[in-house]
Amino acid sequence: MRCSDALGVGDDAYHRRVSAYLDHAATTPMRPEAVEAMTAAMVRVGNPSSMHGAGRAARRLVEESREAVAEALGARPSEVVFTSGGTEADNLAVKGLYWARHEAEPRRTRVLVGAGEHHAVLDPARWLAESQGASAELVALDPDGRVTPGALAAALGPQPSDVALVSVMWANNEVGALSPVAELTALAHDHGIPVHSDAVQAAATLPVDFAATGLDAMTVTGHKLGGPLGVGALLLSRTASAVPVLHGGGQERDVRSGTLDTPAIAGFAAAILAAAAERATTTKRLAALRERLVRGVLARVPDAVVNGPTDPGQRLPGTAHLSFPGCEGDALLMLLDAQGVECSTGSACSAGVPRASHVLLAMGVPEPLARGSLRFSLGHTSTDGDVDALLTAVAGVVERARRAGLTSMGAALAGTRS
């Protein structure tokens, strides 16, 4: 870093470039309402736990934000536990609910999680199995990426009274498939099992009603719906009990400690209100854009395969997930990136090395096809122009990536090696 430069400028050149951002499921631009609420709060002093006037003012903003988040998600304010984001909320839910349920009934040691869960759910479940004496079991996905009640019933097996926790995501972050969370919850509750759902993607574009599902816990995050990064919430029903992961001042219902990030919470609340206010129109608009995108790509690359449910009622409105036979996803991504079209291959490990998505593999997509997949996700700022940019580039990019795919099997420069 050149220290004379102002920190925070980052790659200025990038932001001057025109690009088609088709990766809203990774993160979506902050809404103006959120920026305004956040910046207003940032310049005011006050720890919401302090007793004096500054503290009371900060606390008031936090509580108003809590009420807004609760209202938007069909929960009560006391059920909103603010966290640093989705990963923390998922960890708190998986570990916290497991520990509490297992403590109350030690025979309950099984944790059932959907095979297509985000790593923020999968990895805590595996950790419980590796170091806490639990057994982690995957609930199978159907070919569209959903967890059906039948699959959950099969996973519960003949001994559902041994199960301490079920966690199934509301909407899959890669293929956008919606699982019937209310039905799954009712099924698990028949056996006294608490249920968590990661609704990080669903809350961005769909109406999400926590109370109506009967869920015990649900994860949401700010930056997927136009709020700031670094803030989220676990909705924890009043009857659910969870052991804390972070111990300290006990600020959030004694289940989460740490000084509350007042500006981020205010921005999160402003974003969720703005998202709710325009949801009906945005959802319809995104669904139409997605339809154009998918039809356009298939017209230009006829052998591309659309992954996830075909029924619009069973998937996120703005997510399109496609496999391109004979291509490597990272080659497609790089070639599109070079043309200013930004999307995702789905999953990446810490070194940035692309692997075949565990979601696609769990859906039964063959490994070579899974490796050649891209997710295009639309959001509140998406336009026809973004889709146009993709449609202009896609045929050439796929053709080139296909040639490179053949090459990696050893065609080019043949004869120069033994």
Place this chain on the structure above:
Amino acid sequence: MTAAQPPRRAPSGDAGPRLRVLAAMSGGVDSAVAAARMVDAGHDVTGVHLALSPSPALLRDGARGCCSVEDSRDARRAADVLGIPFYVWDLAERFREDVVEDFLAEYAAGRTPNPCVRCNERIKFAAVLDRALALGFDVVATGHYARLDDGVLRRAVDPAKDQSYVLGVLTPEQLAHAVLPLGASLKSDVRVEAAARGLLVADKPDSHDVCFIPDGDTAGFLRRRLGAAPGPVRDLTGATVGAHEGAYAFTVGQRRGLGLATPAADGEPRYVLEVSPAARTVTVGPREALDVTGLDGEHLRWCGPTPQLPAPVLVQVRAHGEAVAATASWLVAAPAQGASPEADGDRAGLRLELAQPLRGVAPGQSAVLYDGDRVLGSVTVRTAHRPG
């Protein structure tokens, strides 16, 4: 090769057409400056870090290697500073097959391979280059210290850093799509330049050892991977003078770590003369017995046009060894029917008669041939001839 068209070349880096350059970035100072120079020359540069380990360590272990997540981040930061796109390419499987397994197989057969040569031959200037060309790049640029002008590969200007040896296995087709921007620079200048460019890797230590053996313990790595294969250590009379846990862990010319119970009659130190894992035998003897007066080599590669042989050449058998004078001639054992040995690179070998003996040359080492500072090509040593 697939790309029949010759690449659009920039003659000396800063003139000529704008190339689409794939800069291989290890996370070290050299490849970062190489990429920077290509950017300065006006080319369209994309940085790529090669992930070569299936389970990379999070942090670098001392000065070694280029395969940790930290190295990948260093490469990414350098690309940020240069303002170029950056990606990680997963070549772990290819690297395991073509370099690590080859390394193990060579040692298991009693030979001493050079994995950097193999990596350049099969990964950097093969798998990576192939993919780059297919994806629309014109050339691959690396931070190797060697000069490459108009397709002619020469030693680097900095004699201490010269890496032409590990590139001596590249064919004209591969070299036609390579750019080596550091060949005319001194390493010390490259570090200064990196610092001036704001590249944080400016003072990162050089890597020396085999990147997939980060602790530098090659014998331990071989033992873990090849298992124990105990046997006798014999002297030239055939008498057993010690025991070993695996002949593959020894290298011709090795003196230390022999653990011999019986001292030599003359009290002089003894060296490994021969390693035969098949017979589980290591043979030791006096220093003079290490002298080699000729080499037979296979796996022939010419970096440029095939020269007229026999011809006087210079031969170098180690990455940082000295080059010695020799006469190279064709070694024709059994040429394929109807094929001239010259045209059939894989079947033809070379015999190298050395003007002065070399000490301790092991089968498996690359012998790189030079004409002055120009790299002619290379063979892999198959047999070393002792005097008499």
